[in-house]
Amino acid sequence: MVLYMTDIVIIGGGPAGISAALTAAQRGKTSVIITSAPEDSLLWKAEKIDNYPGLPGITGKDLIAALTKHAEGVGVKFVRGKALSIIPMGNRFGVSVGMDFVDCGAVILATGVARGKAFPGEKEFLGAGVSYCATCDGMLYREKNIAVIGLSAEAPEEAEFLRSIGCNVEYFDGKRAKKYEIKGAERVESLTADGESYPVEGVFILRAGVAPDTLLPGLETDKGHIRADAEMATNIPGVFAAG
Ligand SMILES: Cc1cc2nc3c(=O)[nH]c(=O)nc-3n(C[C@H](O)[C@H](O)[C@H](O)COP(=O)(O)OP(=O)(O)OC[C@H]3O[C@@H](n4cnc5c(N)ncnc54)[C@H](O)[C@@H]3O)c2cc1C
Missing domain, CATH: 3.50.50.60 (FAD/NAD(P)-binding domain)
Structure with missing residues (x-):
């Protein structure tokens, strides 16, 4: 088991999560991005992107690679794996990823679109098989x-x-x-x-992901989307959404 400590945990290494990490670095905050395989980002499937300023015609794969390299270059740490749960601990949070654990002061949920509903029996037997x-x-x-x-x-x-x-x-x-x-x-x-x-x-x-309200019980969602205010703050202080 590995334990990391950081200012901000960002869950999701797509364009939203990486933009958040770059902004955090600019403001002197450390961050850890927890993300599943790059192939699981929607962007990976984009053959040609023509609306990203400065990089006309880039493929989704190449854009993810460029964004990841940029973030690594400013010191953002990537932990590959699936974030399984966010545990509030007073004024900090613990985020579990596989057997590892990241301790942080704030969480940004940049998990992209959650596809697929839970299967019948899935929620009832979670932790019981x-x-x-x-x-x-x-x-x-x-x-x-x-x-x-x-x-x-x-x-x-x-x-x-x-x-x-x-x-x-x-x-x-x-x-x-x-x-x-x-x-x-x-x-x-x-x-x-x-x-x-x-x-x-x-x-x-x-x-690739976990439904947001399974990740963090008590998080307000609306038809599967995370509810956030104009500052991208969710109903749980210290937890934000992006993407
Ligand atoms: C075929 C296709 C073509 C497209 N073309 C364009 C285009 O030309 N221009 C354009 O602007 N947009 C395009 N899009 C849309 C674009 O890809 C998305 O809008 C963008 O990827 C959303 O970014 P995001 O960071 O919010 O989420 P994502 O890119 O989906 O990234 C979220 C990441 O978080 C990971 N994740 C989720 N939950 C967890 C968890 N619990 N633990 C760890 N990791 C987790 C996911 O696996 C994923 O890798 C296209 C999409 C598709 C499918």
Whole structure:
């Protein structure tokens, strides 16, 4: 486990998160950007961007690379992985990313558009068989049957990790099934995928992000969007939104 301390944690390394980090650096603040793989940013898929001043015709990939290099050049630290939870701790926050933890004075949520709704059973069994983090919870499922629903660029690698520690993995990439339902009593007992039932004790749902109000319970949202005022402040003091 690694512990970092910084003034500001920015969740999301797309254009909004990187702009926030550059502005923070200009104002003498340190920041850590926690972000999933660059392929998970919407921008990665843009073939040609003609409305970014000074860089006509650049591809999304090249723009992300240029933005990342700029931020690293002014001392912004990148932590690759998925932010799983934000824990208020008096006048500071703790942000967990895999097994690591970042302590900070303020948080900027620059997580982009959250795609996809929670699957039936996902919220009910979170912590009772449903997990978002292979490295955090994998050891609990050694020699057990689990399902992995892989919806991010790094999901196949995380599924391999689970196999390597002895989990019996049934892997579902984004295309293998259209409908999922997680069923059980006190804990997960099965996953139904397009009507077919798989007896499993755990279901790892590996998306690039986490819904904002799951990341930080109590955060006000409106139809999945974070509510912010004209200063980009959310209803939780010290937590801001961008993008
Ligand atoms: C095909 C396509 C073409 C486009 N072309 C253009 C164009 O020409 N011009 C234009 O202006 N716009 C274009 N866009 C839109 C543009 O890509 C988005 O507006 C922009 O990327 C939004 O920036 P953002 O920083 O808010 O979010 P994003 O770029 O989506 O970045 C958010 C990042 O945060 C990560 N993240 C989310 N949650 C977590 C978490 N819990 N932990 C860690 N990381 C997390 C995401 O995986 C993602 O990498 C295009 C989009 C697409 C899909």
